[in-house]
Amino acid sequence: xxxxxxxxxxxxxxxxxxxxxxxxxxxxxxxxxxxxxxxxxxxxxxxxxxxxxxxxxxxxxxxxxxxxxxxxxxxxxxxxxxxxxxxxxxxxxxxxxxxxxxxxxxxxxxxxxxxxxxxxxxxxxxxxxxxxxxxxxxxxxxxxxxxxxxxxxxxxxxxxxxxxxxxxxxxxxxxxxxxxxxxxxxxxxxxxxxxxxxxxxxxxxxxxxxxxxxxxxxxxxxxxxxxxxxxxxxxxxxxxxxxxxxxxxxxxxxxxxxxxxxxxxxxxxxxxxxxxxxxxxxxxxxxxxxxxxxxxxxxxxxxxxxxxxxxxxxxxxxxxxxxxxxxxxxxxxxxxxxxxxxxxxxxxxxxxxxxxxxxxxxxxxxxxxxxxxxxxxxxxxxxxxxxxxxxxxxxxxxxxxxxxxxxxxxxxxxxxxxxxxxxxxxxxxxxxxxxxxxxxxxxxxxxxxxxxxxxxxxxxxxxxxxxxxxxxxxxxxxxxxxxxxxxxxxxxxxxxxxxxxxxxxxxxxxxxxxxxxxxxxxxxxxxxxxxxxxxxxxxxxxxxxxxxxxxxxxxxxxxxxxxxxxxxxxxxxxxxxxxxxxxxxxxxxxxxxxxxxxxxxxxxxxxxxxxxxxxxxxxxxxxxxxxxxxxxxxxxxxxxxxxxxxxxxxxxxxxxxxxxxxxxxxxxxxxxxxxxxxxxxxxxxxxxxxxxxxxxxxxxxxxxxxxxxxxxxxxxxxxxxxxxxxxxxxxxxxxxxxxxxxxxxxxxxxxxxxxxxxxxxxxxxxxxxxxxxxxxxxxxxxxxxxxxxxxxxxxxxxxxxxxxxxxxxxxxxxx
RNA sequence: GCCCGGGUGGCGAAAUCGGCAGACGCAACGGACUUAAAAUCCGUUUCUCCGCAAGGGGAGUGCGGGUUCAAGUCCCGCCCCGGGCACCA
Numbered sequence: 001x002x003x004x005x006x007x008x009x010x011x012x013x014x015x016x017x018x019x020x021x022x023x024x025x026x027x028x029x030x031x032x033x034x035x036x037x038x039x040x041x042x043x044x045x046x047x048x049x050x051x052x053x054x055x056x057x058x059x060x061x062x063x064x065x066x067x068x069x070x071x072x073x074x075x076x077x078x079x080x081x082x083x084x085x086x087x088x089x090x091x092x093x094x095x096x097x098x099x100x101x102x103x104x105x106x107x108x109x110x111x112x113x114x115x116x117x118x119x120x121x122x123x124x125x126x127x128x129x130x131x132x133x134x135x136x137x138x139x140x141x142x143x144x145x146x147x148x149x150x151x152x153x154x155x156x157x158x159x160x161x162x163x164x165x166x167x168x169x170x171x172x173x174x175x176x177x178x179x180x181x182x183x184x185x186x187x188x189x190x191x192x193x194x195x196x197x198x199x200x201x202x203x204x205x206x207x208x209x210x211x212x213x214x215x216x217x218x219x220x221x222x223x224x225x226x227x228x229x230x231x232x233x234x235x236x237x238x239x240x241x242x243x244x245x246x247x248x249x250x251x252x253x254x255x256x257x258x259x260x261x262x263x264x265x266x267x268x269x270x271x272x273x274x275x276x277x278x279x280x281x282x283x284x285x286x287x288x289x290x291x292x293x294x295x296x297x298x299x300x301x302x303x304x305x306x307x308x309x310x311x312x313x314x315x316x317x318x319x320x321x322x323x324x325x326x327x328x329x330x331x332x333x334x335x336x337x338x339x340x341x342x343x344x345x346x347x348x349x350x351x352x353x354x355x356x357x358x359x360x361x362x363x364x365x366x367x368x369x370x371x372x373x374x375x376x377x378x379x380x381x382x383x384x385x386x387x388x389x390x391x392x393x394x395x396x397x398x399x400x401x402x403x404x405x406x407x408x409x410x411x412x413x414x415x416x417x418x419x420x421x422x423x424x425x426x427x428x429x430x431x432x433x434x435x436x437x438x439x440x441x442x443x444x445x446x447x448x449x450x451x452x453x454x455x456x457x458x459x460x461x462x463x464x465x466x467x468x469x470x471x472x473x474x475x476x477x478x479x480x481x482x483x484x485x486x487x488x489x490x491x492x493x494x495x496x497x498x499x500x501x502x503x504x505x506x507x508x509x510x511x512x513x514x515x516x517x518x519x520x521x522x523x524x525x526x527x528x529x530x531x532x533x534x535x536x537x538x539x540x541x542x543x544x545x546x547x548x549x550x551x552x553x554x555x556x557x558x559x560x561x562x563x564x565x566x567x568x569x570x571x572x573x574x575x576x577x578x579x580x581x582x583x584x585x586x587x588x589x590x591x592x593x594x595x596x597x598x599x600x601x602x603x604x605x606x607x608x609x610x611x612x613x614x615x616x617x618x619x620x621x622x623x624x625x626x627x628x629x630x631x632x633x634x635x636x637x638x639x640x641x642x643x644x645x646x647x648x649x650x651x652x653x654x655x656x657x658x659x660x661x662x663x664x665x666x667x668x669x670x671x672x673x674x675x676x677x678x679x680x681x682x683x684x685x686x687x688x689x690x691x692x693x694x695x696x697x698x699x700x701x702x703x704x705x706x707x708x709x710x711x712x713x714x715x716x717x718x719x720x721x722x723x724x725x726x727x728x729x730x731x732x733x734x735x736x737x738x739x740x741x742x743x744x745x746x747x748x749x750x751x752x753x754x755x756x757x758x759x760x761x762x763x764x765x766x767x768x769x770x771x772x773x774x775x776x777x778x779x780x781x782x783x784x785x786x787x788x789x790x791x792x793x794x795x796x797x798x799x800x801x802x803x804x805x806x807x808x809x810x811x812x813x814x815x
Numbered sequence: 816g817c818c819c820g821g822g823u824g825g826c827g828a829a830a831u832c833g834g835c836a837g838a839c840g841c842a843a844c845g846g847a848c849u850u851a852a853a854a855u856c857c858g859u860u861u862c863u864c865c866g867c868a869a870g871g872g873g874a875g876u877g878c879g880g881g882u883u884c885a886a887g888u889c890c891c892g893c894c895c896c897g898g899g900c901a902c903c904a
């Protein structure tokens with residue numbers, strides 16, 4: 001009989017069709033265990049774990065199905081990216097209604113996910129584009145507004161000219177928009193809505209400690225840097241001939257006796273008043289420059305205001321300057337310049353001839369003045385009045401305390417983290433539920449009037465103006481307080497708001513009285529395992545942590561963190577660059593799928609590297625995976641005839657194959673549970689297959705069924721189509737993904753004898769075979785008697801003999 | 816500048832707790848089958864030296880030191896690559 005041909009395209013189509021026709025197949029059994037996974041299904045191929053959604057191409061499904069077998073449940077996979085700004089951009093390009101486009105996108109995604117075998121109860125889903133979701137976003141916004149966590153203020157903000165909208169700090173990458181890496185972000189002064197993420201600075205930082213076990217070090221570090229806690233003191237310098245004070249923040253208050261000038265940020269509120277009339281233009285130019293130029297290579301510039309302030313410690317009269325390198329957005333917007341002990345101040349003061357003074361010396365030597373470079377390390381205070389002689393750490397503490405006692409300052413902690421600007425001048429997003437009344441000012445929309453819904457007849461021009469601001473029927477309203485004509489807020493919320501808490505809503509998506517029920521959310525959260533790209537380390541992953549803490553303080557949940565474990569998958573690169581739509585270097589997996597089938601392609605992506613590593617896409621090598629699957633297919637199909645023979649004693653080949661099989665079960669189970677290194681799982685399956693080929697002639701019906709069944713079960717997470725096909729071939733019932741995961745039978749793993757490497761002076765010189773469990777002395781004895789070893793030991797002085805039972809023998813000799 | 820990763824054959828990579836470096840695959844080469852090719856099956860393949868051969872020696876995980884019977888793995892000091900932060904006071 002001719003051998004069956006391996007034709008994956010044919011049977012993949014068959015299984016697609018069968019699965020499409022049988023909805024019931026996807027209703028997962030309820031499981032009492034309260035664990036689940038949120039798997040993000042990003043609709044672009046840069047994610048290593050997810051390769052597009054339209055076809056069965058992701059290993060998200062593999063994990064999901066595997067975990068279901070392990071008793072885990074999958075709550076929901078979600079591609080929020082499909083609901084946010086790309087939807088609007090694509091709609092503009094296609095001249096279509098964004099809502100229509102997005103719903104079509106969701107439908108397509110659902111279809112794809114169903115093929116992946118996700119256990120989804122579609123009825124429970126509410127997409128973020130639906131009015132019900134606006135309601136709860138708006139509800140949260142009002143709650144935050146009540147508590148002062150949402151506020152509106154005019155400020156300099158990042159503006160992407162391409163998106164024609166404001167961006168949060170987190171969304172600016174290298175001075176460019178995170179969506180348009182070729183477009184420089186501009187600074188504009190606008191009235192914007194903010195969420196007070198800074199209210200949680202300390203907690204967001206402290207919480208990272210609890211995540212150390214489950215989150216990658218890299219992400220924790222990025223978040224720590226982003227929050228940027230820095231301990232120091234704030235000190236008031238009093239303005240000469242005025243009751244006003246200039247407050248500075250410093251981490252080195254111990255150097256204050258060396259402060260030879262104060263420098264204000266150009267935007268400092270006092271700056272314009274202190275600067276003389278003829279210098280006003282200079283000041284204005286500096287403000288503009290600071291917003292525009294790349295700060296990393298901006299030349300330090302400044303000029304004196306002519307005004308003076310008094311140093312509260314030394315009483316010294318200190319000139320006040322304006323400097324372009326001082327930022328209004330950090331600390332107090334004013335610094336004391338200590339050129340003797342700070343690189344930047346040194347550069348600035350040297351340039352303008354401002355005196356340089358040493359007030360800290362190294363513990364074991366003296367400083368020679370004039371200083372050639374600043375001494376920035378810790379040492380001993382000198383020339384510092386009553387504080388002279390103190391080591392730096394103590395001086396910092398004592399001097400900050402002194403400021404507090406005397407009432408001109410206090411110890412202080414400053415954070416780099418800023419509040420989250422959530423206003424967007426887009427159509428697509430949740431409308432901010434506020435009304436502007438000329439009489440009452442800003443008035444929140446009453447809770448019972450929610451949701452404020454987006455109009456559907458909006459015109460999207462892409463011309464860079466808020467479409468809602470041009471939609472009179474939307475913005476024309478009355479004030480909820482006085483009933484007069486008023487203007488509705490036309491800004492919409494950043495779509496990162498949606499992604500900050502959607503996964504909580506999925507627990508209880510039909511709740512009409514609250515975002516979700518506390519008990520239900522409590523039974524699910526926190527997430528056990530979260531998977532996503534590292535690109536969200538300081539975007540989504542900070543926002544959703546913030547939102548979780550707010551929800552906890554609102555009494556909605558009890559967990560302080562959204563996810564206990566985080567896995568950051570690597571990106572797929574093309575020629576060393578991140579694949580992206582804007583760069584146009586996307587590899588379309590469809591062509592490869594069309595040639596080799598989805599199983600082969602998925603296997604290829606998984607085999608190339610562990611999933612947390614970036615991987616440069618190369619087409620070469622796919623054939624190897626195709627060949628491997630062909631080998632499996634042919635082995636199983638040609639073994640079917642022998643499956644039902646009369647049972648007999650197990651042959652040595654049977655035993656050998658069963659041993660390898662059970663080793664493989666152990667290996668793959670471990671990879672899934674501990675490491676997620678699927679590349680080594682697949683290598684183990686290849687080894688098993690190679691072993692089966694080597695043993696094939698001697699395999700009997702006594703072992704074959706167990707071998708084939710388990711081989712298929714092990715393959716199923718990686719190649720679901722092939723698994724189903726072969727499962728049917730060997731006459732088994734039911735979908736493979738409903739089967740129990742195989743377990744190791746330790747009986748097959750027992751070894752009668754062991755091979756032990758023998759070293760002489762640490763170099764491998766031979767191997768001996770001994771019975772399992774042989775005692776140390778007997779192993780050494782056997783090693784000494786080994787021909788090769790005996791020759792080497794002959795006539796030499798034996799210094800030491802080490803035997804690690806079951807592992808290794810090492811003789812140390814001399815002469 | 817500061818903070819994280821990483822550096823292993825021609826290539827992608829293994830080596831999980833300090834115990835046989837290079838599993839598995841790609842590419843390459845050789846053999847079987849074939850009129851031939853494809854496909855398939857079976858081999859070889861870190862580098863280097865000695866040998867006709869069987870076989871044997873030496874070196875080797877970015878570089879230099881150290882700890883250890885034993886180091887890709889631990890410690891110290893460098894180099895290079897990738898990523899993050901950055902006039903942050």
